[in-house]
Amino acid sequence: MRLLVHDFGCYAFIIPLARWFAAQGHEVLHLSARDLIGPKGAPSRTVDDPAGLTFDTVALGRPFRRYSLPRRLWDEARYGRGLAAAITAFQPDLILSANTPPLAQALAAWHSRRLKIPFVPWVQDIFSLGAAPMVGTLPAPLAGVALAALRWLEFGPMRRAAGVITIAPTFVDNLAAAGVRHPQTLVQENWAVPLPTPPAPTAWAEGQGLGTARILLAAGTLGQKHDPELLAHLATGLADDPRVRLVVVSEGPGRDRLEALKAAGALPHLVLRDYQPAAQVPAMLASAEIGIVQLCASANGMSIPSKVYSYAAAGLPILAAIPSDNHAAHLIRTHGLGLVVGPDDVAGFLAAARRLLDDPALRLACRAAGLSFTAEHGNIDRIGQRMMAFLNQVRHRDGSTLGSARGRL
Numbered sequence: 479m480r481l482l483v484h485d486f487g488c489y490a491f492i493i494p495l496a497r498w499f500a501a502q503g504h505e506v507l508h509l510s511a512r513d514l515i516g517p518k519g520a521p522s523r524t525v526d527d528p529a530g531l532t533f534d535t536v537a538l539g540r541p542f543r544r545y546s547l548p549r550r551l552w553d554e555a556r557y558g559r560g561l562a563a564a565i566t567a568f569q570p571d572l573i574l575s576a577n578t579p580p581l582a583q584a585l586a587a588w589h590s591r592r593l594k595i596p597f598v599p600w601v602q603d604i605f606s607l608g609a610a611p612m613v614g615t616l617p618a619p620l621a622g623v624a625l626a627a628l629r630w631l632e633f634g635p636m637r638r639a640a641g642v643i644t645i646a647p648t649f650v651d652n653l654a655a656a657g658v659r660h661p662q663t664l665v666q667e668n669w670a671v672p673l674p675t676p677p678a679p680t681a682w683a684e685g686q687g688l689g690t691a692r693i694l695l696a697a698g699t700l701g702q703k704h705d706p707e708l709l710a711h712l713a714t715g716l717a718d719d720p721r722v723r724l725v726v727v728s729e730g731p732g733r734d735r736l737e738a739l740k741a742a743g744a745l746p747h748l749v750l751r752d753y754q755p756a757a758q759v760p761a762m763l764a765s766a767e768i769g770i771v772q773l774c775a776s777a778n779g780m781s782i783p784s785k786v787y788s789y790a791a792a793g794l795p796i797l798a799a800i801p802s803d804n805h806a807a808h809l810i811r812t813h814g815l816g817l818v819v820g821p822d823d824v825a826g827f828l829a830a831a832r833r834l835l836d837d838p839a840l841r842l843a844c845r846a847a848g849l850s851f852t853a854e855h856g857n858i859d860r861i862g863q864r865m866m867a868f869l870n871q872v873r874h875r876d877g878s879t880l881g882s883a884r885g886r887l
Contacts, residue, residue: 790851
């Protein structure tokens with residue numbers, strides 16, 4: 479099968495899946511956004527890669543503008559047209575498209591339908607749920623029209639897709655509430671693959687001038703779904719321990735807010751760093767003592783923080799400020815991966831941080847639980863077989879046959 483794996487955010491966990499697909503004899507194009515600023519995996523060939531695996535990108539020529547609505551829509555449209563061109567050039571038998579913004583996803587899905595190529599959205603976030611508070615600031619008539627248009631763009635292509643993959647059972651319920659009740663739906667949680675032998679635990683910290691500091695790490699996007707003020711409160715609350723550092727590895731508006739707070743106040747224990755290259759991420763994780771996960775209450779229905787999986791794979795105890803009914807909170811509690819408090823519980827967040835710092839036995843238990851969880855949950859052979867069985871089922875139901883995408887134009 480010629481399989482296009484479109485991974486807009488270039489997630490580290492999707493790249494091994496593309497490799498696994500290619501190792502089964504499929505011709506796989508892994509396509510990602512070149513100009514999206516954020517934490518990314520390493521989409522490049524290695525000496526051991528199967529011959530059928532190719533990595534490429536869709537480029538805008540400048541950074542994708544996430545946080546300005548009119549400019550974002552313009553960039554989404556440009557990106558969607560670029561993705562459509564890549565689909566035409568590759569002529570896949572099936573397209574799996576992960577976490578793509580609604581307008582870009584809709585343009586790609588419509589183009590795929592015109593070419594009669596089965597299209598499977600892989601739903602990582604439900605964008606219209608997250609955008610509702612921002613759209614709600616518009617004047618009443620315009621807000622209603624804008625939100626209806628966004629929902630039409632997001633959910634319409636899902637209803638007409640060959641199949642749908644979601645990352646948690648709660649997403650199935652949320653999509654059903656939006657009118658997406660696709661008979662071909664797979665629930666496949668995200669994952670992180672077990673890490674190779676970890677680097678020296680202080681290598682990254684020493685390279686960052688942090689020596690032997692006890693690091694609480696918050697790595698990843700700080701956008702509309704996250705509260706940078708909570709991190710500032712945590713840094714302030716831990717200021718009485720001279721060895722502790724709260725290290726935030728991020729860029730964008732949330733990072734800018736923390737820069738301003740650090741400049742305006744006494745936050746000597748807050749350390750800010752840009753996104754790290756994918757090759758440095760294992761060392762960065764190994765240098766940390768605790769991994770921080772955040773999600774605002776307003777984003778609860780639209781997102782599940784994937785950092786839970788990467789922190790668990792690194793053996794990091796997790797300190798989470800997320801809604802109690804979020805799937806990530808369920809994972810942390812069920813598997814003993816760390817401690818969870820509500821997203822607005824500043825005092826509870828600080829108390830949980832102190833408990834993890836002060837209790838080495840608890841940290842060791844969380845580490846063992848995380849590694850055990852990852853060994854079971856991140857088995858790429860099991861995941862790949864399940865995903866491929868679903869994709870083959872989708873294709874056969876869609877009426878396509880091997881090689882049928884070639885020569886359509």
